[in-house]
Amino acid sequence: RKEVEQDPGPFNVPEGATVAFNCTYSNSASQSFFWYRQDCRKEPKLLMSVYSSGNEDGRFTAQLNRASQYISLLIRDSKLSDSATYLCVVNMGWGTDKLIFGTGTRLQVFP
Amino acid sequence: NAGVTQTPKFQVLKTGQSMTLQCAQDMNHEYMSWYRQDPGMGLRLIHYSVGAGITDQGEVPNGYNVSRSTTEDFPLRLLSAAPSQTSVYFCASSSSYRTGPSGELFFGEGSRLTVL
Numbered sequence: 001r002k003e004v005e006q007d008p009g010p011f012n013v014p015e016g017a018t019v020a021f022n023c024t025y026s027n028s029a030s031q032s033f034f035w036y037r038q039d040c041r042k043e044p045k046l047l048m049s050v051y052s053s054g055n056e057d058g059r060f061t062a063q064l065n066r067a068s069q070y071i072s073l074l075i076r077d078s079k080l081s082d083s084a085t086y087l088c089v090v091n092m093g094w095g096t097d098k099l100i101f102g103t104g105t106r107l108q109v110f111p
Numbered sequence: 112n113a114g115v116t117q118t119p120k121f122q123v124l125k126t127g128q129s130m131t132l133q134c135a136q137d138m139n140h141e142y143m144s145w146y147r148q149d150p151g152m153g154l155r156l157i158h159y160s161v162g163a164g165i166t167d168q169g170e171v172p173n174g175y176n177v178s179r180s181t182t183e184d185f186p187l188r189l190l191s192a193a194p195s196q197t198s199v200y201f202c203a204s205s206s207s208y209r210t211g212p213s214g215e216l217f218f219g220e221g222s223r224l225t226v227l
Contacts, residue, residue, distance in 0.1 A: 043201060043218035098169060099216065103153035
């Protein structure tokens with residue numbers, strides 16, 4: 001089983017739609033969780049961290065479910081500019097400095 | 112602001128050749144790392160460093176060497192290039208907490224390497 005797994009998509013949604021991505025991780029000792037965004041042929045950039053209590057940043061909401069070992073990203077009112085690949089990133093537990101990336105979920109928002 | 116600078120941006124090698132990908136950051140970050148990105152595989156960690164003089168292996172270290180003589184620089188060396196090393200390579204840095212990187216990795220723009 002991969003350490004971090006995501007549905008590769010693509011998710012094709014119209015503008016204004018709500019879309020959600022999930023990401024599962026294998027290491028129950030993982031402590032830090034993040035969502036990164038990567039545009040085509042560009043470097044990844046941090047979108048948001050994921051906290052135990054869940055967190056929201058404008059149209060984006062991230063949640064963590066430790067019992068089921070997954071994190072989620074919800075995008076409301078999708079914009080054309082949201083089209084990108086969304087990468088789930090997990091720190092492999094206490095005392096380790098490894099950040100492991102999922103393969104990414106591609107989102108395409110159409111007019 | 113420069114951030115993380117990678118060179119070269121593009122490189123073509125022949126099998127068996129060696130080369131070094133350069134990475135420099137000007138943010139005084141303790142943590143630096145190298146990833147490779149391949150279609151369908153995502154970003155995979157090659158090597159990382161939590162400070163000058165300290166390096167460790169990631170998920171796919173074979174065929175690559177690193178060193179960290181200064182806080183700013185973290186070069187990646189391909190000892191004998193193979194076609195399987197054709198990929199896009201990203202260097203990334205982060206401020207580092209005791210239990211691991213802070214999470215916000217700052218990436219360079221990537222180096223596209225082709226091995227024939």
